[in-house]
Amino acid sequence: MSDQxxxxxxxxxxxxxxxxxxNRVSFELKEGEILGIIGPNGSGKTTIVxxxxxxxRATSGRIFFRGKDITGMPPHKIADMGVTRTFQIMxxxxxxxxxxxxxIPLFSPRAKRTGGWRGGGKLGDRNTVGIDILEEIGFExxxxxxxxxxxxxxxxxxxxxxxARCLALKPDIILCDEVFSGLSxxxxxxxxxxxxxxxxxGISLIMIEHRLRELFRVANRIMVLNFxxxxxxxxxxxxxxxxxxxxxxxxxxxVEEVMSYA
Amino acid sequence: MNMENxxxxxxxxxxxVRSDGLYALMGWQELCYLTLPRFVLIxxxxxxxxxxxxxxxxxxxxxxxxxxxxxxxxxxxxxxVGLVSLGGAFxxxxxxxxxxxxxxxxxxxxxxxxxxxxxxGAIICTILLLPCLPLRGVYFAIVTLMYPLVLARIIEAxxxxxxxxxxxxxxSFPNAWLEQYFVIIVxxxxxxxARRLVNQDIGLVFRAVxxxxxxxxxxxxxVNTYKAAAVFIASAMGCFGGACLVHIYMWGGISLFALDFSxxxxxxxxxxxxxxxxxxxxxxxILVPISELLREFGTLRIVFYSLILVGFVVFRSExxxxxxxxxxxxxxxxxxx
Numbered sequence: 001m002s003d004q005x006x007x008x009x010x011x012x013x014x015x016x017x018x019x020x021x022x023n024r025v026s027f028e029l030k031e032g033e034i035l036g037i038i039g040p041n042g043s044g045k046t047t048i049v050x051x052x053x054x055x056x057r058a059t060s061g062r063i064f065f066r067g068k069d070i071t072g073m074p075p076h077k078i079a080d081m082g083v084t085r086t087f088q089i090m091x092x093x094x095x096x097x098x099x100x101x102x103x104i105p106l107f108s109p110r111a112k113r114t115g116g117w118r119g120g121g122k123l124g125d126r127n128t129v130g131i132d133i134l135e136e137i138g139f140e141x142x143x144x145x146x147x148x149x150x151x152x153x154x155x156x157x158x159x160x161x162x163x164a165r166c167l168a169l170k171p172d173i174i175l176c177d178e179v180f181s182g183l184s185x186x187x188x189x190x191x192x193x194x195x196x197x198x199x200x201x202g203i204s205l206i207m208i209e210h211r212l213r214e215l216f217r218v219a220n221r222i223m224v225l226n227f228x229x230x231x232x233x234x235x236x237x238x239x240x241x242x243x244x245x246x247x248x249x250x251x252x253x254x255v256e257e258v259m260s261y262a
Numbered sequence: 263m264n265m266e267n268x269x270x271x272x273x274x275x276x277x278x279v280r281s282d283g284l285y286a287l288m289g290w291q292e293l294c295y296l297t298l299p300r301f302v303l304i305x306x307x308x309x310x311x312x313x314x315x316x317x318x319x320x321x322x323x324x325x326x327x328x329x330x331x332x333x334x335x336x337x338x339x340x341x342x343v344g345l346v347s348l349g350g351a352f353x354x355x356x357x358x359x360x361x362x363x364x365x366x367x368x369x370x371x372x373x374x375x376x377x378x379x380x381x382x383g384a385i386i387c388t389i390l391l392l393p394c395l396p397l398r399g400v401y402f403a404i405v406t407l408m409y410p411l412v413l414a415r416i417i418e419a420x421x422x423x424x425x426x427x428x429x430x431x432x433x434s435f436p437n438a439w440l441e442q443y444f445v446i447i448v449x450x451x452x453x454x455x456a457r458r459l460v461n462q463d464i465g466l467v468f469r470a471v472x473x474x475x476x477x478x479x480x481x482x483x484x485v486n487t488y489k490a491a492a493v494f495i496a497s498a499m500g501c502f503g504g505a506c507l508v509h510i511y512m513w514g515g516i517s518l519f520a521l522d523f524s525x526x527x528x529x530x531x532x533x534x535x536x537x538x539x540x541x542x543x544x545x546x547x548i549l550v551p552i553s554e555l556l557r558e559f560g561t562l563r564i565v566f567y568s569l570i571l572v573g574f575v576v577f578r579s580e581x582x583x584x585x586x587x588x589x590x591x592x593x594x595x596x597x598x599x
Contacts, residue, residue, distance in 0.1 A: 075479040075480060079480055085480055087477070090476075093469070093474055093475060093477070095469070096469075097465065103463050107463055108481050109482045111482075164581075165481060168481070169482055
């Protein structure tokens, strides 16, 4: 982990009509870091992902990736630079088998340049590369799972497929929109090491989560949003100790419980 | 057996399963099973001009092929890229006028004017549709429907390109055989080319653009580039049809922008089987000749025509091709529940 910010968000505001979904939010993501973003429903977590990846345009403010201004760029250009995202509501290509889902991101210009997650610059057969990526991310190669239709996969695999779609681009940053939600305890238990491995490989992550226990295990830093405003930023202990956070987010009793895990 | 405790089961034929894999290379039966349907289509289309009597029916076959190209382009755009296009008339008109101008004003031979009109027409159509590519569903359809109306009125009002009289004195094909076989062979090339294209990796991207364009964007690909490429391919089919049409009729006019060219291909796609690419061609082979046969009934023609369409939609809404594929690949049996 270095101190260089790979992503810098400056005073980003997003208004939907009269409602301020984001109000002058600023933060930085350091190279190789995992930043957790938490906050109650409707606090602007997904909106910030949408703004960074260009799916919606910020009303004001600037977003820099490696010092380059990417504010207002179309989503495909931002993804092409290596800033990828997963979707909270999973969006696989349901009518295709899992490995064919990866043929599509592997067709992109960035994948052609980089050769996919493990590629050394030259992209091989897209089907094979797709299966390789799936295997690394927890689809058993010799089982039938990679060949199953995406519509027949359980949630745990679909979440992995979302991550695999990002990895096919050999990304620098992955913005994970609730990858733990809807998973069973055992599925999460296998997802946590995967996230840690992505970090070890030098990918910086922003994780939006409601599952605090697991998030506090992997995240280096936590930021709390409330009604579109940044409440506080710091380590898990600092955030939990903050009175404002307790009030806005948890209610008094739950804090005690969560604190015991943090 | 009581009706309530049995159901119909549909199972793949053994030969279908065998010919899916490498086994097809081992036996002549499997090879025949695979190639027969394709052979029937190719041989059938090639034989049509030979078995059609007189002067009139061979001409109908050529018209069938031109409609089939339009239906193919509709099916490709609607079911593989997700753009519902009513642009048949737009493509035919653009290709037709271009070929007529190239032939009469620049003295180009038909066999040179047609490819140039196809290519240039496809470029023009794609550029004109470029601003509407982000639109989806019915909105894109409305714009493609508007263009032929607008272009026809512009030609009429400004009295350009022959105005309401149209462009007269367009050369015909050098001979009747060339006219028929040229169109048939190009149709076959487009059908098998399109089938191959949608099964390539880029075909998967086209389908992804249809099902899930947000995920395609998030994968670093410009959705509109792929839509434009698909519109180019589809409009090339239509423009080719239009270019051939003016050389067949030796005349190009405002009726090239007639809405028949937009509507009939959709009806043919419904009848033939949407999303199969071959189905729309079969649909045209049925619909266009029926429409010619019904001419004897005068104004009642439309009534019969509509009845046939309604019948198909109600009783065989999946289309001939899907029904035929089921019967060819699978057998049915009753099983006890």
